[in-house]
Amino acid sequence: MMKTVLITGGAGFLGSHLSRHLLHKGFKVVSVDDFSHGDRNNVTGLRDFPQFSFHEGDVLDREFLINVSEGADILVHFASYKIPREGNALKAVEVNTKGTETVLEVARERKIRMLFGSTDDVYGKNPELPFSEESALVIGSSKSVRWSDAISKMYSEQLCFAYQDAYEVPINILRFSIIYGPWQRGDWWGGPQGVFIEKALKKEPIPIHGDGLQVRNFTYISDAVEGVLKVIDKEEVRGEVLNIGSFEHVRILDLAYQIWHLVGNSEKPDIEFIDYPDLCQDYEDVRVRDLDLTKARCLLDYAPKMGMEEGLKRTIDWFRSCSKR
């Protein structure tokens, strides 16, 4: 009897890819999304699978989640807001903290596992690299909205462990680096790749925040999905925090150049540097973010496979095919 996985944020980038992989492996998938940021197109193709069901609803709606989780064996909680600079930060904090609480309540009531999608942003400004799961979480002033997202995730992580302690809800925390690939969003919500590719295809100037010398760890979507699948498969890792990332750490400026050339543009790209003060008040960027994947390798045999160039090519191909439609 194959297991049933409920995914919140199921119409999002990661949620919809995970759904597809699970369905191909024979799992039943219950996908939940309120389409605040998820895309209807992301679930359209999944509806062909008989073991797939979709429910439109809010992750803060406990009764709704209880109803749709009937028969679920595991809850994967990906629904969240990020980058409050683009909108209502208070709403983001509320959705992130209360969403996690609601999902944990459901896991408690149903007595099932819960996987929480966190972020490497919780390591914040920690200068000691790479970040292992034991690294300190270093964040800046509470006045800066830039940290609201990270603190909402840190609070959620604490809440996961608190539920595990108090109610024996088996939990896992997955800290993802920036994920990219086909079906990603073309705006900043989806990370720099989408924005850069869109601009490069149109031969428009590429916008870069700050000096572009920030370094980030990027994970191709199939590697991120592989990490989640391994955690789902391996119940023994419950109670663990796991970094899910890649070995690719790249300067943002280099990423812009690489994308510009992979698209086939011959000349040099125009870079439009955007000062942080223009972006939002008190913005603080993290210079270098990189993940130590030792724990995921040891416990899960997790090994990201996709190289940056190949991953970008596939992503560019997908963006091209979209623009033709």
Place this chain on the structure above:
Amino acid sequence: MMRNILVTGAAGFIGSHLSEALVRKGYQVTGLDNLSYGRIENLAPILAHPSFQFIQGDVRDVDLLRTIGRSMDAILHLAAFKIPRYSNALETLNVNSKGIENVLNVSVASGCRVIFASTSDVYGKNPNLPYSEKNDFYMGSPQIRRWSYAISKILGEHLCFLYHKEHGVRVTILRYFGSYGPKQNLTWWGGPQSIFIDCALKDAPMPIHGDGLQTRSFTYIGDTTEGTMRALESEDASGKVFNIGSTEETTILDLGKKVWRLVRGPEEPRIEYIPYRQFPGRYEDVRRRVPDIGLAKEILGFSPKVSLSEGLTQTIEWQRSVTTSGGALLG
């Protein structure tokens, strides 16, 4: 003109001192407490005062707070759970985040000011001392429960600033550094000095966690109250964070020795070292903790006045009187 003040956590240590100070200064004070950790005896001096009203209730109760909050000019939000090992991390996270959220929502409706009691624990393991309000927060792994307290308070601070930005709530955040004094809680909840005094009075060994060389800046309650009153009455405190604490740094070991000497004279102090590994679950201590109080001095005119020796002497006197007058108060 500010007149009506709601103090949440009023029956707690700091809350009761503040309630009393406010009543003495002529404010109309409503004290809210669910008496989970607060004690009604703490409010004995003002319970019958015409300017004081006590309400037993939970700070997370939306309807209750909305009703009380309607006529308030300011809310001093002190109600919180602090040490996760005393109840559990879940209660700490829940009470601390929902309490402040409820208070802020009331403030949106009534337009009252909010003073949010945060903690020096938000600076966590930050090695850069002294801590100014601009310092980063260094938290540890979520598998270590002690961080649930600091993280719940950081979330509270974010909510304060977000309500300030998005709803114009006039909010001030105070980061307290370890307060002590008469009426302090007589368990670890009240801090190590509370336990040490009790041991010294009973001639029992004082339990010291780790090597005792971790430092803290203990702040006498009179100074904590003073700083809070100044923030409340300041015209320039809105939208700001202030460290409120003493800059007299002491190791826990020296604190123990000092307490012993003040209680028992020159005899050799009895000390029992307790390794952290005897704590349930994983634990991480903070090595040093000292505030930079330049901002509170500049904007609020705050400067702590009571030295550790002086404050401890008064605290010991009080603790001697309550512990010898019967154990009933300890419950």
